[in-house]
Amino acid sequence: MTPTMPGSLASFRARVLAAVRRIPRGRVATYGDIAELVGAPGAARAVGNVMRGCSDPSVPCHRVIAAAGALGGFGGYLDRKRQLLRAEGLEVTPTRIRGFAEVRWPVQPRTAGGGKATRRRPAPV
DNA sequence: ATCCTGACGCGCC
């Protein structure tokens, strides 16, 4: 390909959408995480701007939340976001995702090695 | 090239 075609050329937006698309169902990622994934640590805000124009149904923009498991935003339909997340089996409190660390992505599910590194069941409620 | 906006992040009150 062209000598100058580092992935960086792909619009920040394109990279973000690609990353978001990789978020598995039932999992969530923060704007900051996405930013870092696309090689723009600290650009969480910019990521949010991208999501804002995310009209692509193939992009699970609802899986992108704010830091600490906060819901973040979703246009004027935050309720919609909670609904979608719940539909994926996530526990969502009125203000945040429950067990955020457990459903956060990307996360290394300890390649089924030793076994007990992280309790898959942190305890209900 | 400059200014302003924003689905953020984090510290502080």
Place this chain on the structure above:
DNA sequence: AGGCGCGCCAGGA
């Protein structure tokens, strides 16, 4: 716990 303000970053006018 919850709410407020400042700082950061990329895009658009």
